[in-house]
Amino acid sequence: MNTDCWLLVTADGWGGAFRIARALPGRLTAVVIGPRLLAEQVAAAGPDEVRWTDPGPVPAEAWGAALAGAAADAQPGVVLSTTDPAARVLLGAVAGRLHARLVPAAVAIAVQDDRLLVRRAAVGGETIETLRCTGPVAVTYGGDDVAAASGAAAPVTPVELAAAPLAVIASEPLAVASGLEDADRVVSFGRGVRAKDDVSLVQGLADALGAELACSMPIADDLGWLDKSRYVGRSGNHISPALYLAVGIGGAPQHMEGVRGARVVAAVNNDPEARIFRTADYGIVGDLYDVVPELTKAVRNLPSKELEQ
Amino acid sequence: MRVVVVYKWARNPTDALVRSDGSIDWRNARMTAGEDDPAALAAAFAIAAGSDGEVLGLTIGDGDASWALARGVEQAWSVADAPSLVDNAATAAILAAAVRHLGEVDVVVIGDSRQDAGVPVALAGELGWPALVGLTSATTVDGRLQAARKVGGAAQTVLLPTPAVVGIAAEADVDRAPGMKELLAARKRPLTRLSLAELGVAPDDPESLGCAKPDSTPARVFAGEPAETAAQLVAALRSEGVL
Numbered sequence: 001m002n003t004d005c006w007l008l009v010t011a012d013g014w015g016g017a018f019r020i021a022r023a024l025p026g027r028l029t030a031v032v033i034g035p036r037l038l039a040e041q042v043a044a045a046g047p048d049e050v051r052w053t054d055p056g057p058v059p060a061e062a063w064g065a066a067l068a069g070a071a072a073d074a075q076p077g078v079v080l081s082t083t084d085p086a087a088r089v090l091l092g093a094v095a096g097r098l099h100a101r102l103v104p105a106a107v108a109i110a111v112q113d114d115r116l117l118v119r120r121a122a123v124g125g126e127t128i129e130t131l132r133c134t135g136p137v138a139v140t141y142g143g144d145d146v147a148a149a150s151g152a153a154a155p156v157t158p159v160e161l162a163a164a165p166l167a168v169i170a171s172e173p174l175a176v177a178s179g180l181e182d183a184d185r186v187v188s189f190g191r192g193v194r195a196k197d198d199v200s201l202v203q204g205l206a207d208a209l210g211a212e213l214a215c216s217m218p219i220a221d222d223l224g225w226l227d228k229s230r231y232v233g234r235s236g237n238h239i240s241p242a243l244y245l246a247v248g249i250g251g252a253p254q255h256m257e258g259v260r261g262a263r264v265v266a267a268v269n270n271d272p273e274a275r276i277f278r279t280a281d282y283g284i285v286g287d288l289y290d291v292v293p294e295l296t297k298a299v300r301n302l303p304s305k306e307l308e309q
Numbered sequence: 310m311r312v313v314v315v316y317k318w319a320r321n322p323t324d325a326l327v328r329s330d331g332s333i334d335w336r337n338a339r340m341t342a343g344e345d346d347p348a349a350l351a352a353a354f355a356i357a358a359g360s361d362g363e364v365l366g367l368t369i370g371d372g373d374a375s376w377a378l379a380r381g382v383e384q385a386w387s388v389a390d391a392p393s394l395v396d397n398a399a400t401a402a403i404l405a406a407a408v409r410h411l412g413e414v415d416v417v418v419i420g421d422s423r424q425d426a427g428v429p430v431a432l433a434g435e436l437g438w439p440a441l442v443g444l445t446s447a448t449t450v451d452g453r454l455q456a457a458r459k460v461g462g463a464a465q466t467v468l469l470p471t472p473a474v475v476g477i478a479a480e481a482d483v484d485r486a487p488g489m490k491e492l493l494a495a496r497k498r499p500l501t502r503l504s505l506a507e508l509g510v511a512p513d514d515p516e517s518l519g520c521a522k523p524d525s526t527p528a529r530v531f532a533g534e535p536a537e538t539a540a541q542l543v544a545a546l547r548s549e550g551v552l
Contacts (some may be wrong), residue, residue: 011461059441059467061439061440061441062439064433064434064439064440065437065439068434068437083426085421085441085442085443085458085476088426088427088430088442088443089430089433089440089441089442091427091430091434092401092427092429092430092431092432092433092434092440093430093433093434093440094434095398095427095430095431095434096398096401096431096433096434096435096436096437097434099398100398101396101398101399101515102396102397102398102401102427102430102431103395103396103397103427103515104397104424104425104426104427105426117518118515120395121523122322122333122395122520123322123325123327123333124322124424125523126327126522126523127327127331127332127333127520127521127522127523128331128520128521128522128523129333129395129517129519129520130517130518130519130520130521131395131514131515131516131517131518132515132516132517132518133515133516134515138398138427138431140426140427164439164470165468165470166439166441166467166468166469166470167467167468168465168466168467168468169455169466169467169468170465170466171463171464171465171466172463172464173462173463173464174459174462174463174464185551209552234423234478235478235479235480242550242551243546243549243551243552252323253322253423254344254423257423263549263551264546264549264551266542266545266546267528272530272532277527277528277530278527278528279528280528281528281529281549282528282529282530282531282542282545282546283528283529283530283531284530284531284532284538284539284541284542285530285531285532285538286532286533286535286538287535290535291535291538291539293535294535294536294538294539294540295539295542295543297536297539298536298539298540298542298543299543299552302543302547302552
């Protein structure tokens with residue numbers, strides 16, 4: 001079984017993918033298309049080699065065809081990427097050339113009886129399916145991101161490859177951040193809040209906690225109760241607070257993707273079957289109109305130094 | 310530009326029930342319009358409009374293929390016997406064969422699904438075309454394909470050569486239900502059925518050894534009197550060190 005592995009890296013967040021790649025017995029080649037610093041960081045984690053291409057101002061996706069050609073020569077048995085858009089495009093290009101299977105959201109890969117066993121998260125991570133694969137396999141990594149351990153540093157070999165004519169023709173900084181990104185605590189609400197006037201109830205809790213106020217997509221997008229810069233989710237803010245307190249939020253996968261980095265997730269919902277209780281660490285089943293005032297009171301009653309950050 | 314928009318190419322995971330043993334019951338769920346499909350359709354129209362082009366619809370599986378026809382697409386093709394597959398490359402191979410069947414195509418636009426994040430990129434790989442995914446929109450300016458995306462705190466505009474695949478990720482729920490007039494018009498628009506045999510593809514999946522629930526600690530859930538549960542939660546959050 002060929003378990004030589006290519007890990008495709010175009011941006012940060014590769015630690016989890018690196019870990020499952022390194023667990024394979026074969027030779028691990030990290031293919032980095034990005035700044036030199038990124039290549040050096042990956043090299044320090046201890047792959048067998050790093051092939052580095054400096055894209056300069058050109059999108060990394062421009063090297064898809066060239067990498068596919070290089071992969072056809074090297075014939076890795078496993079190819080991995082994160083879900084980062086650029087890394088995925090490179091993965092697709094390589095998979096197409098190798099006629100590899102492409103399994104999304106893999107959380108682990110193992111070798112058993114000369115076959116590859118790929119464990120993948122299905123139905124938004126609610127279950128893990130094990131697939132037995134022959135032949136080359138490409139996967140996107142779907143597990144938690146972890147900081148890369150340091151290993152025996154690998155050499156970084158600069159590689160010149162031909163790029164397709166893609167070019168960034170304009171780049172503008174996005175509007176000033178809402179403060180959510182750096183917040184230590186975030187209180188967020190969803191459709192469980194019935195009227196715009198009731199937002200003040202949740203705001204009161206956020207104030208007591210010294211937290212930023214956020215919301216789910218429909219609150220900003222359909223109802224306009226908060227500015228669009230304040231919604232959390234797949235297409236909105238991706239945040240990593242120490243505490244994320246979700247009030248009246250069902251917990252759709254699109255929403256939860258925005259708080260994957262949160263340390264502790266707590267939820268208040270009147271539906272004990274609400275999806276959010278499957279991913280939250282703590283929850284209260286109850287009517288938010290009863291629970292939120294009590295929570296606000298309980299937080300206010302804490303000795304004041306407790307809330308200093 | 311001759312633009313193909315791929316729609317209704319996957320089942321919606323919210324239609325799946327995960328049983329207590331971890332196995333998945335799809336409850337006869339059909340292929341549905343994904344959350345990114347309306348944004349992909351809007352991008353397809355924008356690309357065509359900027360280049361005096363046309364938009365062709367392409368769908369696979371057992372969903373209602375009139376979705377795009379009722380939203381302004383003049384004609385569509387459906388690979389109705391395409392199964393729902395775990396292997397994103399196998400799904401992409403079906404789509405690629407269908408795109409080739411449509412003759413000269415400049416751009417394929419597809420929703421950049423979170424669930425099947427490998428399909429748009431494997432489709433590009435199968436076709437051997439350049440691609441960008443995770444885009445917010447795409448259009449044609451002066452006959453050239455360009456796409457918009459957000460990367461590292463910046464809004465970028467990127468120029469692509471054609472043919473190309475562009476994957477659009479919805480920023481908002483933008484689907485607009487068609488009116489009666491559009492639904493009636495859709496019935497008159499040509500829908501061509503293709504089969505896997507005609508396309509010469511025989512997709513299969515890797516062998517599944519079964520499913521199991523992930524090892525995760527369930528939420529500690531407090532229920533009862535609001536004042537009591539509030540106090541319990543605050544105490545728990547303090548012990549976690551987040552208060």
